[in-house]
Amino acid sequence: MAYPDKLLADDEEVVRHLHPHWLTVFWPLVAFLALVGLGSFGAALIPEGSNQGVFRLVVLVVVLVLAVPLVAVPLLRWRTTHYIITTHRILHRVGILSRTGRDIGLSRITDVSYTQTLWDRIINSGTLTIETAGDGGSTVWTAIPDSDGVQQLLNHMVEEDADRRAQESAGYIGQYYRGDTGPFEPGR
Known part of the structure; x- marks a missing residue:
């Protein structure tokens, strides 16, 4: 099993796997x-x-x-620095001999912003700052290729995750009030 795939849950998929900018x-x-x-x-x-x-x-x-x-x-x-965006979370792994990592659920992300210097704009790179709910503080990813595209992707993924959670919650509540565990059927 390839590196990021062994970190994933059964219903989770890698959306983007990045290393720092090639420069x-x-x-x-x-x-x-x-x-x-x-x-x-x-x-x-x-x-x-x-x-x-x-x-x-x-x-x-x-x-x-x-x-x-x-x-x-x-x-x-x-080569050993990985920025991974999945359908449920973002992962950051770094280290040669010893490794450190951080996983952040998409539902915990409150804001994603990016900054680019003039040089970053020329080479299409930048710095992402990811704000999360809770005590973890900001997560800063540096030298991200296509940082503005990654920022837009993360915002889109956060919205999709919120919609997915809302649909799962609505389906569960509907089943709870109907008293059954089968799929929801309109008009029933």
Whole structure:
């Protein structure tokens, strides 16, 4: 079973599964290219001799040590950050070795807003702020691709969830007052 699907209830479906905007991995990729170039250049500068292999190995180790925090960690952080919108809730999961997560039922969402800087508008990204009922406070999702579209989608999903709950409640109350548990039949 794929990652977000194993988190879902039986009647729940993924509407949108997002990672942070792809430009969040731009500088790690530039760092990777720079490290490869500098490492190759440094290895080529080492003069021939009996220790040439050792010095080239040192250059390789330095490049690898620098690649971990500058390239590998940001790429893994991007890949392991999930923003998931389902038919019943929103989920946020983040973490490489240790994970944290937050689930918010659509019925608890009171407001969804987004902000975009000029640069965010150019690259079609932004920050979502999700207000909820209760003590949880605001949830802020940063570097969201198509943030205005996601904000509209969330507002639509909240309305659909409210309508679904109202219909379920009305059906249950109608069955309760009629004294039966079968489907509602008009005129009965």
